[in-house]
Amino acid sequence: MAETSNPGGSPGTWALEARGLGKRYRRGWALRDCSFRLPAGRICGLVGPNGAGKSTLLGLVSRQVAATRGDLRVFGVPVGDPEVMPRFAFLGQDKPMYKRFSVAETLRIGCELNPGWDAAAAERIVRSGDVPMNAAVGTLSGGQRTRVALALAFGKRPDLLLLDEPMADLDPLARDEMSTLLMAEAVERGTTVVMSSHILAELEDMCDYLLVVADGRIRMAGDADALVPAHALVTGLAEEGDLPAALARHTVIEKRVQGRQFRAMVRTDGPLSGDWQVAVPSLEEVLLAHLRSQDAPPLYTPGAQIETEGTRTA
């Protein structure tokens, strides 16, 4: 299973392995043919437009959604096995908590329901935000609530932390505070983090791994550092209103022809030889190109790929 290299992580440990994972609701497939793996210890950004299947994927990992088909393993354990439960912590989009519980009682939930509860860590996170321990959760501000929810998540001492749009309802100050806290705690413990957002900029600085989904399919998976260099932004003269034939050996993600000029985002396969201007795209540009062109083959960096039918190696 772990025969492929695992760059950056300790060998053989995968926080997540998905094979042909799919979830169909009555309306249709929310996620389909999803195969990837995520090495342990990485901070993974789960990016995609609204309704792309991010929450479904996080729901599948946190056992709140049952897969229609496919197989998902968390640290090598099938997600259906209750043994998985102490290993992950989940922080939902709307951070549900008992509104009438005090902050202390909310932390006690974590204490009562988790075997390896770290009360000191949870209390430290709450206190460092000056959140009063005896205040009812319903009276807290959005930032304070997020802090309590994060304390509950970190108090569980998870190996895998799942965050669904964690920053969505926070003001910039609270957002900055939260991301600092998150990074500090995650790095200290070596926690694998998967956090979703539809705004790449929110995640770009924090993540060293990216999982891009659109229309319920994986568009890109792999090291953030390796995804960009695999692409080039090529500008040059069009040939008969189309891309030059010489470019055909590379994978064209997106092309635009304007008059005699063409501009294309290509995934390079060997050196680019031609009378073209080649620029290094930004991560944002690569991402948008992939999100706009649904027909382009998905990109996996080595290690992120699981050999199954229906996927192609980058």
Add this chain to the structure above:
Amino acid sequence: MSTTLTADPAARTARPRLLRGLTWLVLRQHRTTLCCVLALTVLGSLWIVYQRAQLIDVLDAAGWPGKPAPVPVVGEAYGSLTSLLTLLPGVLAVFLGAPLIAADQEQGTAQLVTTQSVTRRRWVVAKLGWCLLITLVACSVLSAVFTWWWHPYRSVLGDNWMDTAVFDVTGPVLPALALFLTAAGFTIGILVRRVLASMVLTLGFTVVAQTAWDMFRDRLGSPRTIRYPLDGSMPARLDDAYEVDRWVGSADGQLYGWGSCAEATEKATNACIEEKGIVDNVFQYLDYDQMSAMQWTGAGILLAGTAALTAFALWWTSRRPL
């Protein structure tokens, strides 16, 4: 009041925790409900005890059972009490059963709990167990206290033992009915996933179920039949029997409808009686000594229903995420 105020902070700071795990969580979440139900049980019981004492005073003053009891022997409070006891299972079903899991689904706290380290099934078992236990305790206590009052004084209290106000609120029926309706409430809640909608549906179900229960209650026992002469009066021991049906019958056992010889004139009636050879009143009834067996049979059916609903709720919640 003052005792709860002083006890609360002490309980909060007490380090060696009495309650642990899911038990603590479920009790903490439903603290208000628990207090309300317990208060209802205690106050209801005290009210029954008080009314019983009042009745005994009235009866002693009148010299009962030597002399006839005064009429009316109980005030309107007796009627209110039995109505409240009759309503109790429905109230518990709507306000305790229906929102039990549905509120957690609606507010997302089901997600909070089931992403900790306990499985969904364990959490649901704790919730349903708590709900059924509190229902059982509250209704058993009230039923026992009410039965303790009603049983020795039933002859003066007016209602027939087959009336809803007696049969459904004494012995094992009150707790069984409450358990069944509450189980229906949480099952509806789990399926509907919305608090208000599940409460409305549960109310509807309660009305339908209690109406059906009223209609089929007399099938719980097998009726007995007695014949007595047409001009005679009913034997006195059947005073507290429940009438199922009555006919008139001829000497050879032929039965005719109760009014089959109700003619306009006495002469015509007598002629009809003569012609058909009617000699007996035939009375079909459920005797008071059948009450206990009928109550336990009914309770058994309701408890089987409770078990089926609870098993379904558990299967449904452990099969799929909430």
